[in-house]
Amino acid sequence: MKKQLLIIPFIIFLFILLTFFYLLAIERNPSELPSNLLDKKIPKFETESLLKNERFISAKEFGKEKILVNFFATWCQPCRTEHTYIKRFSKEKGIRIIGINYKDNPKKAVEWLRKLGNPYSDVPVDKNGRIAIDWGVYGIPETFVINSNGIIKYRHIGPVTKKIYKKINLLISDIE
């Protein structure tokens, strides 16, 4: 056997190792999946509103200004943690936020918003998860950035953290 062959394991190992180092070094978020809807129009929907006495019709609401869409539920613990950041979006950036209440108990949701503060300009109700399916949501919380033409510019899966908050903030100022 050639002696050179004996260093093959080492070379393979090195290659894998360098890949790992590279992946750790670059900015990446393993839970970030490109959305099929990116750069496309929002999926239309029509449903009841949690807080208002009229129906929520997406065609009426989107396409005029930048909007943040946030899927949330009272039973979802991460939604509670990200709530402070959602409130900051509304307070500090003055952006309109639509909170889609996903598979939730309406009474609990109203109570939850009363207690934690309501950053949402409107809360359409997604009772059986139909809207979430159209939006390609597979785990809440999820947050979408929509530009003033009603086109999805960004999607974040999971709770908004400090880092994500900053990222979305930059994005909001950037997009037109």
Added chain:
Amino acid sequence: MVPSLGNFSLFLSLLFAISQFIVSRKNKNLKFISISVIGLLISSLISFFLLMYSHVVSDFSVLNVFQNSHTTKPLLYKISGVWGNHEGSMLLWILVLTLFNYFIFKLFNKKNSIFILKTLEVQAFITIGFILFTVLTSNPFERMIPAQANGLGFNPILQDPALAIHPPLLYIGYVGLSAAFSLSVATLSLNNSEKIPWYNYMKPFVVAAWTFLTAGIALGSIWAYYELGWGGWWFWDPVENASFMPWLLGTALLHSLIVVEKRKSLQTWVLLLAILAFLLSVVGTFLVRSGILTSVHTFALDPSRGIYILIFTALIGVYSLTLFGSKSKKYFDNNYFTFFSKEGSILVNNILMIVVCATVFLGTIYPLLVEAFTNSKISVGEPYYNSTVIPIMIPAILIMGVGPMLSWGKENKSKVFKEILPNILLTILMTFFIFLIYKSYSVIGFAGIILAFWIIFNNLLMLIKKNRKYSISMIVAHLGVGLLILGITGSSVWQEEKIIKMKIDEKTKIEKYNIVFDKINEIRGPNYVALQGIFFVYDDKKNIVTKLKPENRFYPIENNFTTEASIHTNIFRDLYIVLGEGNSNDGWVVRIYYNPLVIWIWIGALVIFLGGITSININLKKLKILS
């Protein structure tokens, strides 16, 4: 006070590990070495049990307890909560490492002193690496000031008896492989002029590692099956793969060691396998705990941990593999095997195990490679693994049935054929019989059932013959594999799934069973409330078979829902019901599974485990006689 002591003890074990590293390099002074080894063991025992104490008494001044416990949690889960989180599990890992370190030290005698000291040096290095990692990035004794009145609770999905003992078993497996690694590095770096049979030292550790890995993986599967409520027991999740890959290499290592022992061949190969098996365990740990991959297992993630484990992997990997590259040539032999012999069959099986391992490894890291080089994201799932792993496993298992009956060196083909003839007939008969029962035909189903009975009957025949040539633990373990294959085939090929919406008093049918939704009860557990569905199951003759009670639990402290599947098991099939969402007006989403032969997976794993345990004992005795 107690947490500070624990922290102190952890730092003390770091000191002992460093002193073991230094002293064993300098050789000779046995007194210092035994102080280091025993000191290391005792200090890590103390820190482990002090953390356990903090968990049991709910000391919420400790961040780790605060984040993972609650006063209302049952005692069993207060204890298992110690290793149910990243920081605490590292402490368990260290404890197991130091235990094995102590076992290695116990093998020390005048003849093998240089060899054992070198091994202890490598072990000390590994131990230092893990303790430093814990201290620097994941100290479980970190305080929480001011102390909180109560904790955040423990992820309810982890509150399960199978999962309470799953990590300790798995860690024994990984750490056992670390011993094999150290022995391999020691062998490579010494000239071995004393002709120490290093493989005899390695074997009990490898057998132990393999046996406990098997049990650990099986318990993980049991947990997934009973607790996750997805109807299956294996999902090719990166975390599962991380334990499966070392297991595959461990299997190859275990069998090659037999060849080394009997024929003194394959030494280079075994030295490499021992290194790779442990490296893969560490890489697996990296994949799981660095957050580089997403998986159903959610460890608290912190990028600095990833960097640390990777640097550590790089250190031991670069060192051991360059050592292998430069020194292993002297262990190389030019023995050629005939295919039709025991060593031939082991070698072929070895190659197949490596191929499977490489396939799984590729599937696990392929998404990462693609992302690194093309910046696009893909995911690799079950179809890939099923279509690649199964075809490679089939010849491996065929060979496994007959391999043990072959002799070393050369074999008379017609004699072997005569020996296995009754077995071939029995296999055909049983396969025929099984298909009469299940009446569902597919290529994979046929292959799986034939293979299962092929293994089962071959080993039963060997058992009956009581030929001294065969080791009893091998027969038992192989028998277990046969049962395992039976269960795997049955449950994956003939599974039936039904997802429907049911209202109370409605009924549905799966296979020959009629299932009636009787009512919904509200019940209260120690730290949860639950909706419990009551389902009556009748067979085709309208006799009641069982009452199933799946639950939908809500844990208020953790604010978390879990589903408890309700399962009726017999030796032919499992009936598995999961209660989903719903209400009394619209009905409830109910998932019903008919899973044939599942119980044989667990029985098979248990039988393998028993075979392994007896083998550890035998190999230790052999080693004692030698030294």
